Amino acid sequence: MLVRLDGADTALLHALDAPHAGAVRTGMRVRVRWADRREGAITDIACFEPYDGPVTHEAVPHDGSFPDPVTSLAAPARLEYTYTAGRAQTRYLDGLARREVLGERCPSCRKVYVPPRGACPTCGVATTEPAAPGPRGTVTTFCVVNIKAKGLDIDVPYVYAHIALDGADLALHARIGGIPYDQVRMGMRVEPVWTGDGRHPDHYRPTGEPDADYDTYRRLL
Numbered sequence: 001m002l003v004r005l006d007g008a009d010t011a012l013l014h015a016l017d018a019p020h021a022g023a024v025r026t027g028m029r030v031r032v033r034w035a036d037r038r039e040g041a042i043t044d045i046a047c048f049e050p051y052d053g054p055v056t057h058e059a060v061p062h063d064g065s066f067p068d069p070v071t072s073l074a075a076p077a078r079l080e081y082t083y084t085a086g087r088a089q090t091r092y093l094d095g096l097a098r099r100e101v102l103g104e105r106c107p108s109c110r111k112v113y114v115p116p117r118g119a120c121p122t123c124g125v126a127t128t129e130p131a132a133p134g135p136r137g138t139v140t141t142f143c144v145v146n147i148k149a150k151g152l153d154i155d156v157p158y159v160y161a162h163i164a165l166d167g168a169d170l171a172l173h174a175r176i177g178g179i180p181y182d183q184v185r186m187g188m189r190v191e192p193v194w195t196g197d198g199r200h201p202d203h204y205r206p207t208g209e210p211d212a213d214y215d216t217y218r219r220l221l
């Protein structure tokens, strides 16, 4: 169902726990049912449920005072005014030409980034340690594209997905092919299909392996 939260101007798509389809009507009031364990992600919303009771949670403007104010924070930042491939991406692009997917591991938090950007955005340190995630991966989430892009010779609808390569801590995104668009699913195992000139994966296709367990990729959603 589409639900417009009180105070919002647009609707979001989510599941509604209703006994049967006849119990649902346009205009009905619903409320969030929270997950048993919340961790600050969209998955904290388990679903919506019908609710006809009073509004129990009025928004109250914040008065600007905090019991434990944050007085300083470290915010490492890096800006490049002229875009160049740089060390990390040169290595990554050279690897693609050999049909190798190369990432880099942060020496501090041990996360593997692919494509590498040369530094860890969390720790602010250079990621110089090479890593070789993939080439296979898992579809974490995806969307169905129904609008044909200008200059792109791909029939719609098709699926564009976030893919967590095996061993990577960041999902990359790519088109899914080799399977009807309505059969793509979260957890599906995929592998790259390279372009004829081998410069980059043209799309990813199913490997035929059993789907990955949700817990193996949920942190990468």
Ligand SMILES: [Zn+2]
Pocket: 106, 107, 108, 109, 110, 111, 120, 121, 122, 123, 124
């Ligand atoms: Zn790090």
